[in-house]
Amino acid sequence: MDELVGRVGGRFKISLTDSTMMRIVHSTMDKAHERAQSKEGVIERLTEISKFYELAVMQLDGCLSFVQEEADRSFEISNEEVLWDLTDFRDRLIGRLKELELFIAEKDRELTKRIENELKFRQALEMKERDLDSLCAKIKLEPTKIESVEALSLAIRELVMNLFLEIG
Secondary structure, X not given: OHHHHHHHOOOOOOOHHHHHHHHHHHHHHHHHHHHHHHOOOHHHHHHHHHHHHHHHHHHHHHHHHHHHHHHHHOOOHHHXXXXXXXXXXXXXXXXXXXXXHHHHHHHHHHHHHHHHHHHHHHHHHHHHHHHHHHHXXXXXXXXXXXXXXXXXXXXXXXXXXXXXHXXX
16 A cells, blocks of 8 residues: 555645545544444444445545546556556455455344344243243142252253253
C-alpha cells in the first residue's frame, strides 16, 4: 500500500467534500476496528470486523473514483497501474468480506442449533423430573424423603443416562 501511495505522490486534486467524506469513513473504520478488538463474543467480533471490511471497500471505491477522474484527465501509465492496484486490493477485500459473511452465517446456524438442542435437553429433563416425582409418589415416598443420598444420586444418574440416550 505504501508503494501505491508513493506512486500517486500527491498528483490528485480532491474536493473538500470528498476529503471530508473520506475522513469520516476513515474515522468510522478506526472505531469499527477498536470495537472489533474489544468485543468478547465471537459473533459480535465478526460483525464488527465485517463492518470494518465494508468501510474499507467504501474507502477504496472513493480512492478509485479519484484516480479514475485523474486518469481521464491525463493518460499516464502510472495512473493505470494505480487503478489496477486499487481495483485488485478492493476485489481482495470484497472476497474477504464475503468469506467473513459466510463464516458469520455458519456460526449463527451453529448457535441456533445449539440453542435448539439446549431447549430439547431442558424439556427432556423436566419430563424426567416429572417421571421421577410420579414414581416416587407410586411407591409412597416423597421426593425429599428418599432414604439415602446415594439412592438419590443413582436415580439422577439413571435419569441423565436415559435423557442422553433419548436425545442422542
